[in-house]
Amino acid sequence: MINPERLKATFLDLVKIDSHSREEKDVAQYISARLHSLGVETTMDDAAEKIGGNCGNLLARLTGPLAGKVEPILFCAHMDTVVPGKGVKPVEEHGIFRSSGDTILGADDKSGVAVMLELAHVLKENNLRFGEIELLFTVAEEIGLLGAKNFDTSALKSKRGYFLDSEFVNAISIGAPSAYRMTYRVHGQEAHAGIAPEKGLSAILVAAKAIQGMPLGRIDSETTSNVGSIEGGSATNIVPKLVTIRAEARSHNAQKLETQVTVMRQAFNRAIEATSIIVDGQTIKARIEEIHNLEYQAFRVPESSRTFQLAAKAGADLGMKMVTEVSGGGSDANVFNAIGIESVVLGTGMMDPHTVKEYLNFEDMLNAAKLVVNMVRLSV
Numbered sequence: 001m002i003n004p005e006r007l008k009a010t011f012l013d014l015v016k017i018d019s020h021s022r023e024e025k026d027v028a029q030y031i032s033a034r035l036h037s038l039g040v041e042t043t044m045d046d047a048a049e050k051i052g053g054n055c056g057n058l059l060a061r062l063t064g065p066l067a068g069k070v071e072p073i074l075f076c077a078h079m080d081t082v083v084p085g086k087g088v089k090p091v092e093e094h095g096i097f098r099s100s101g102d103t104i105l106g107a108d109d110k111s112g113v114a115v116m117l118e119l120a121h122v123l124k125e126n127n128l129r130f131g132e133i134e135l136l137f138t139v140a141e142e143i144g145l146l147g148a149k150n151f152d153t154s155a156l157k158s159k160r161g162y163f164l165d166s167e168f169v170n171a172i173s174i175g176a177p178s179a180y181r182m183t184y185r186v187h188g189q190e191a192h193a194g195i196a197p198e199k200g201l202s203a204i205l206v207a208a209k210a211i212q213g214m215p216l217g218r219i220d221s222e223t224t225s226n227v228g229s230i231e232g233g234s235a236t237n238i239v240p241k242l243v244t245i246r247a248e249a250r251s252h253n254a255q256k257l258e259t260q261v262t263v264m265r266q267a268f269n270r271a272i273e274a275t276s277i278i279v280d281g282q283t284i285k286a287r288i289e290e291i292h293n294l295e296y297q298a299f300r301v302p303e304s305s306r307t308f309q310l311a312a313k314a315g316a317d318l319g320m321k322m323v324t325e326v327s328g329g330g331s332d333a334n335v336f337n338a339i340g341i342e343s344v345v346l347g348t349g350m351m352d353p354h355t356v357k358e359y360l361n362f363e364d365m366l367n368a369a370k371l372v373v374n375m376v377r378l379s380v
């Protein structure tokens with residue numbers, strides 16, 4: 001049923017099509033053309049306008065002989081890649097695909113897309129009994145799940161989803177954390193560093209003290225936090241007046257996440273108090289602007305759920321040793337779980353994603369294809 005050569009060729013076609021976030025149009029055209037050749041209609045939503053991209057989310061529906069009689073199922077992969085992802089030249093060696101070293105490979109998430117296209121071929125070519133299978137290809141996942149967040153889910157019939165967007169093919173990811181992204185702007189007071197340093201209040205000093213006073217890294221088994229970028233100041237002879245700090249916090253526990261964000265803000269408050277100065281009899285303190293956005297919400301799918309069980313059974317049936325995993329990062333599945341479409345994340349064999357060392361063992365992707373076909377088979 002599965003055609004390994006076709007799956008391989010599809011994957012190679014896909015990784016050679018540039019599709020940085022907000023620039024997924026060409027890859028969407030390829031997917032549409034492949035599905036149309038199978039007689040499958042596709043629709044594109046208006047996410048492009050909402051997010052300032054050149055492409056919307058692409059949805060296709062495969063209707064089987066049991067449509068309306070069994071539960072519909074959603075499979076999803078994202079079409080965009082991280083940078084540097086232009087001009088990918090895939091190299092194959094002993095069944096392992098890599099980039100030529102100066103770009104990512106884009107197996108994240110072209111491997112998921114390839115598996116879904118292979119599933120469409122298999123369902124169309126064989127006399128399989130299935131209901132309705134929805135295939136969703138999202139945009140701009142890598143820059144904050146923007147496609148999923150702007151997708152009108154009323155277009156979907158499925159109440160369960162499988163997101164092909166993880167590493168290990170035998171792992172079912174049942175949970176992911178919530179995440180906040182924060183930007184802090186520390187305003188100090190500018191002064192000549194040689195002539196009147198006592199009139200200056202260094203924003204860099206305030207930022208340094210604040211960061212020093214923050215719990216960062218792995219806070220506990222459920223919570224992490226990171227200050228990821230800092231920029232500010234203009235010249236060595238000027239006491240710096242502005243520093244911008246970008247940070248994040250994640251937790252599987254909503255209360256712990258709120259606490260972490262509060263504690264980080266308190267570190268700034270302490271730093272402000274500790275660095276206040278008196279100029280001409282007036283106390284001057286740094287000022288801080290804080291923007292924090294909840295980027296995505298945590299989820300946890302029970303192992304007793306039909307969503308989990310279908311994937312677990314399909315894997316076991318193929319002789320795969322399926323394991324349960326909880327992810328440290330968010331994905332489109334967070335967005336869909338939050339709106340009531342129970343979703344887990346499945347692996348495709350992508351390894352070291354988001355680096356130029358990214359690679360994919362073809363055997364793994366082939367097993368991912370076998371898994372999803374078997375899931376559809378067992379879903380009736």
Ligand SMILES: [Zn+2]
Pocket residue numbers: 078108109141165
């Ligand atoms: Zn991904």
